Amino acid sequence: MSGVPILSLMLLVPLLGAVACFFAEAKLARTIALVATLVNLALGIAMWASFDVGGAQWQFTERADLFGSFQWALGIDGIALMLIMLSVFLMPICILASASIEKRVGEYMAAFLFMEVLMVGTFAAQDLFLFYIFFEAGLIPMYLIIGIWGGADRIYASYKFFLYTLLGSVLMFIAMLWMVNVAGTSDIPTLMQYDFPVDAQTWLWLAFFASFAVKMPMWPVHTWLPAAHVQAPTAGSVILAGVLLKLGGYGFIRFSLPMFPEASAQLAWLVFALSMVAVVVTSLIALVQHDMKKLIAYSSVAHMAIVTAGLFAFNVQGLEGAMIVMLSHGLVSGALFLCVGVIYDRLHTREIDRYGGLSINMPKYALFFLLFTMASIGLPGTSGFVGEFLSLAGIYQASSWVAFVCTTGIILGAAYMLYLYRRVAFGEQKNADAAAMPDLSVREWVMLGPIAAAVLWMGVYPESFMAPMRADIAALDARLASARPEGDARLWIGEPAPVVEEEAHGGAH
Amino acid sequence: MELTTSLGLIVPELVLAVSGLIMLLFAAWGGNEASKPVSIACCVALGGAFALVAPSVCGGYSGPGTLAFYGQLRIDAFAGFAKLMIYASAGAALVVAPRYFDRLNAMKPEFAVLVIFSALGMSIMVSAADLISLYIGLELTSLASYVLASFLRDDDKSAEAGLKYFVLGALASGILLFGSSLIYGFTGSTSFAGISAGMAGGLSGGMLFGLIFVMAGLAFKISAVPFHMWTPDVYEGAPTPVTMFFASAPKVAAVALLARVSLEAFGSQPDAWQQIVTFAAIASIVVGALGAIGQENLKRLLAFSSINNVGFILIGLATATVAGASSMLLYLVFYVAMTVGSFVALLMLTDAEGKPLETFADIKGLSTTRPALAWCLLLIMFSLAGIPPLMGFYGKLVVFQAAVEADLIALAAIGIAASVIGAFYYLKFIKVMFFDEAVDRVQGKADKAQWALLALATLAISPFAWLLTGWLASLADGAAAALFFAA
Numbered sequence: 001m002s003g004v005p006i007l008s009l010m011l012l013v014p015l016l017g018a019v020a021c022f023f024a025e026a027k028l029a030r031t032i033a034l035v036a037t038l039v040n041l042a043l044g045i046a047m048w049a050s051f052d053v054g055g056a057q058w059q060f061t062e063r064a065d066l067f068g069s070f071q072w073a074l075g076i077d078g079i080a081l082m083l084i085m086l087s088v089f090l091m092p093i094c095i096l097a098s099a100s101i102e103k104r105v106g107e108y109m110a111a112f113l114f115m116e117v118l119m120v121g122t123f124a125a126q127d128l129f130l131f132y133i134f135f136e137a138g139l140i141p142m143y144l145i146i147g148i149w150g151g152a153d154r155i156y157a158s159y160k161f162f163l164y165t166l167l168g169s170v171l172m173f174i175a176m177l178w179m180v181n182v183a184g185t186s187d188i189p190t191l192m193q194y195d196f197p198v199d200a201q202t203w204l205w206l207a208f209f210a211s212f213a214v215k216m217p218m219w220p221v222h223t224w225l226p227a228a229h230v231q232a233p234t235a236g237s238v239i240l241a242g243v244l245l246k247l248g249g250y251g252f253i254r255f256s257l258p259m260f261p262e263a264s265a266q267l268a269w270l271v272f273a274l275s276m277v278a279v280v281v282t283s284l285i286a287l288v289q290h291d292m293k294k295l296i297a298y299s300s301v302a303h304m305a306i307v308t309a310g311l312f313a314f315n316v317q318g319l320e321g322a323m324i325v326m327l328s329h330g331l332v333s334g335a336l337f338l339c340v341g342v343i344y345d346r347l348h349t350r351e352i353d354r355y356g357g358l359s360i361n362m363p364k365y366a367l368f369f370l371l372f373t374m375a376s377i378g379l380p381g382t383s384g385f386v387g388e389f390l391s392l393a394g395i396y397q398a399s400s401w402v403a404f405v406c407t408t409g410i411i412l413g414a415a416y417m418l419y420l421y422r423r424v425a426f427g428e429q430k431n432a433d434a435a436a437m438p439d440l441s442v443r444e445w446v447m448l449g450p451i452a453a454a455v456l457w458m459g460v461y462p463e464s465f466m467a468p469m470r471a472d473i474a475a476l477d478a479r480l481a482s483a484r485p486e487g488d489a490r491l492w493i494g495e496p497a498p499v500v501e502e503e504a505h506g507g508a509h
Numbered sequence: 510m511e512l513t514t515s516l517g518l519i520v521p522e523l524v525l526a527v528s529g530l531i532m533l534l535f536a537a538w539g540g541n542e543a544s545k546p547v548s549i550a551c552c553v554a555l556g557g558a559f560a561l562v563a564p565s566v567c568g569g570y571s572g573p574g575t576l577a578f579y580g581q582l583r584i585d586a587f588a589g590f591a592k593l594m595i596y597a598s599a600g601a602a603l604v605v606a607p608r609y610f611d612r613l614n615a616m617k618p619e620f621a622v623l624v625i626f627s628a629l630g631m632s633i634m635v636s637a638a639d640l641i642s643l644y645i646g647l648e649l650t651s652l653a654s655y656v657l658a659s660f661l662r663d664d665d666k667s668a669e670a671g672l673k674y675f676v677l678g679a680l681a682s683g684i685l686l687f688g689s690s691l692i693y694g695f696t697g698s699t700s701f702a703g704i705s706a707g708m709a710g711g712l713s714g715g716m717l718f719g720l721i722f723v724m725a726g727l728a729f730k731i732s733a734v735p736f737h738m739w740t741p742d743v744y745e746g747a748p749t750p751v752t753m754f755f756a757s758a759p760k761v762a763a764v765a766l767l768a769r770v771s772l773e774a775f776g777s778q779p780d781a782w783q784q785i786v787t788f789a790a791i792a793s794i795v796v797g798a799l800g801a802i803g804q805e806n807l808k809r810l811l812a813f814s815s816i817n818n819v820g821f822i823l824i825g826l827a828t829a830t831v832a833g834a835s836s837m838l839l840y841l842v843f844y845v846a847m848t849v850g851s852f853v854a855l856l857m858l859t860d861a862e863g864k865p866l867e868t869f870a871d872i873k874g875l876s877t878t879r880p881a882l883a884w885c886l887l888l889i890m891f892s893l894a895g896i897p898p899l900m901g902f903y904g905k906l907v908v909f910q911a912a913v914e915a916d917l918i919a920l921a922a923i924g925i926a927a928s929v930i931g932a933f934y935y936l937k938f939i940k941v942m943f944f945d946e947a948v949d950r951v952q953g954k955a956d957k958a959q960w961a962l963l964a965l966a967t968l969a970i971s972p973f974a975w976l977l978t979g980w981l982a983s984l985a986d987g988a989a990a991a992l993f994f995a996a
């Protein structure tokens with residue numbers, strides 16, 4: 001595989017597709033978009049198949065001196081591989097989910113394919129500036145997707161999304177310039193090993209935090225997310241929840257932690273505090289929502305808070321758990337938005353009260369919805385359980401109080417998700433129009449089926465997903481080792497319990 | 510011998526001067542029918558001058574061999590780089606102008622002649638190595654510009670723009686002259702090298718006053734805050750092709766001149782002016798961004814946008830380093846492309862009778878009625894907002910990189926945070942064109958020349974241009990090095 005620049009190909013295919021869609025008629029554009037995303041999925045599977053687990057840290061690397069001050073540098077490790085797989089897996093499903101789009105289809109498909117280019121590029125970039133370009137350029141298609149094809153209040157949502165994320169990122173940009181100036185290189189693998197002065201790390205960490213915390217999103221800068229989710233078209237929500245939120249977590253794991261370990265340790269309390277607040281507050285907010293999309297959006301914030309707490313636990317379980325939560329949440333929340341989209345297409349409302357008793361007239365739909373609801377809660381056997389258990393085990397080693405508060409998120413999660421499910425799928429069929437809705441079509445089957453399979457796969461045999469990442473997480477853990485004691489001195493409560501560690505390992509395998 | 514060498518160095522300027530004079534005679538006897546041939550001939554002259562200047566940029570000319578007329582002019586790579594941008598944007602103004610003026614029956618051959626003389630003045634400005642030649646170039650440019658601003662004699666707004674520009678411009682020139690005389694009095698020299706040497710021993714009160722007055726006069730010419738008040742009125746009132754010209758060529762020239770004065774003449778005392786430039790930079794970014802928010806008129810909005818952009822360019826100057834000077838030039842390249850592109854697009858917004866449309870209300874839903882135009886504008890606006898992968902981001906990248914390398918981190922952080930405010934009104938542009946219901950007011954047909962220019966400008970700011978950045982950066986570095994070689 002060494003001869004084929006597979007990552008560049010994965011960028012080129014959707015890019016060409018986007019250009020073609022831009023000029024194509026509606027029907028042709030749908031076909032082109034589906035073909036391009038499927039080709040990319042095939043390329044992704046080929047890449048995963050030829051990924052050498054336990055081999056070099058960075059694989060499929062490409063270097064070309066195309067630009068003046070930085071390089072066209074691509075390459076992936078296991079973490080990036082998994083996130084790229086998530087992106088290319090969700091994309092064809094998004095295209096299928098866009099059947100109800102009738103306005104300006106060509107441009108819509110072009111925006112989605114362009115989005116895919118940028119997502120894959122962000123995860124694959126090995127040059128700091130190249131990363132920033134991909135990372136930031138994602139604003140353009142997403143702004144248009146929300147603004148052109150969104151709901152009634154789309155303009156406010158699109159502005160909020162754009163300006164929030166832009167303000168976060170520009171500070172990171174200055175920090176990047178400083179780092180490149182000091183380290184003399186913009187090569188990410190080199191920078192990951194570079195020891196920045198400890199006093200500067202705090203500032204750099206905060207600048208990166210400004211960007212990733214908004215992207216993640218962390219409480220209290222999460223308010224753009226419900227607005228954006230509610231207004232975006234279904235496929236837009238799927239991409240937003242499925243992949244774009246992962247950019248924040250990826251940023252923490254790729255930049256904040258390895259590049260500024262000391263600052264991360266010093267400021268872990270901040271992340272923990274915000275995460276604890278987020279888990280409880282956003283879960284409670286989710287409990288009282290009347291709009292299905294808003295409810296799932298708030299639940300995303302709560303899940304992402306477990307990711308951030310897990311990342312800053314500074315141990316292998318926390319990091320692995322955070323990664324699995326991210327992958328799992330990408331699938332599950334994407335699927336939940338699709339489930340909302342399915343009934344929204346039929347009844348054109350997201351009001352929970354307008355539905356009821358759907359398990360009677362839509363049994364297949366109710367089954368899928370139940371599976372994803374349970375996965376979101378973290379039922380054993382689904383992907384949600386693996387990730388949440390691992391990350392909570394990791395958090396517990398760092399601070400039992402943080403683990404305690406974060407675990408309430410699971411309980412509250414069960415509350416709001418089951419409450420949602422009861423109101424939508426169970427009970428009386430009190431609305432005649434909702435009772436008359438037909439069950440899943442073939443197209444919807446094809447959308448939800450693969451995600452359900454992936455969710456179960458990740459829940460039953462997570463090793464497939466953890467194996468490629470294991471060496472990278474171990475390397476990151478080793479990198480963090482020197483900083484850990486300083487952080488732990490304040491965070492550790494009571495005696496370190498070896499039993500917990502054993503349990504955690506038990507959960508991992 | 511000296512005269513021949515000097516004349517050899519200024520061949521591009523001679524070409525412009527001679528062709529300008531000949532065309533003036535043509536215009537005087539040919540009448541309005543001569544407009545078209547004169548315009549074409551002037552374009553050819555600008556193209557010739559462009560071709561003649563290009564080698565000096567590619568070769569990175571610097572050193573004593575570039576001095577002409579006993580140190581009055583310095584024909585180095587830095588001047589050459591600025592001249593290329595000036596000639597290109599002057600040429601663009603000539604290409605789009607006839608269509609605009611024809612509709613009003615106001616096309617006169619003098620337009621092209623004035624543009625040529627203005628470009629000649631700018632050539633002298635950017636090459637100036639002495640306060641005297643600086644002033645000659647500046648006034649030649651300004652006088653031509655005053656007339657251009659009021660070129661639509663019957664239009665009240667155009668006349669008002671010309672008058673405002675003249676009164677305030679004359680005041681600024683006066684301030685500049687006063688500063689120059691102080692500097693001459695206290696350093697005993699009008700040449701930049703002599704001033705630098707005279708200041709090297711320390712800055713006396715008189716020199717400081719002179720320096721501040723000179724900087725203030727030049728800040729007016731680049732419309733940096735707090736000397737920006739004239740810009741929105743003049744930009745709005747002047748005929749659109751003239752506004753496009755004002756926003757591009759004279760800005761390049763004045764920025765290059767400011768850089769040369771700061772770094773060559775005052776190069777021995779950078780601390781004295783760095784604070785001024787830093788303040789002007791941040792104030793321009795913030796005022797340019799805030800002022801644009803409430804605007805309904807697109808020309809006024811672009812005027813504030815140009816104030817905003819000048820702020821970013823000044824960040825490059827505030828570093829007082831070679832990298833900073835180089836980043837200014839690179840920023841200018843893409844600024845010129847974006848400015849020309851946005852004004853050409855504006856010129857293409859006409860109703861069925863060809864009347865120009867200039868407000869947000871007119872371009873609602875443009876993306877459904879005129880998709881090609883709307884998408885070009887979308888790219889230009891995102892580029893102005895500095896969103897990657899468009900080239901406006903590259904300009905910001907190099908400028909802020911220079912600022913960070915010079916340890917001006919606070920300036921960089923404030924500047925970039927303020928740029929988010931600016932993003933707001935560029936987004937409004939896109940929101941109006943793409944998210945609002947179509948009103949279909951834009952009915953007029955654009956000609957091929959306009960489309961070609963717009964396509965060229967859009968291509969220049971599109972991600973493809975990243976491939977050129979290595980080459981462009983090396984040219985700009987050579988030009989900046991020439992500036993510092995002299996200093």
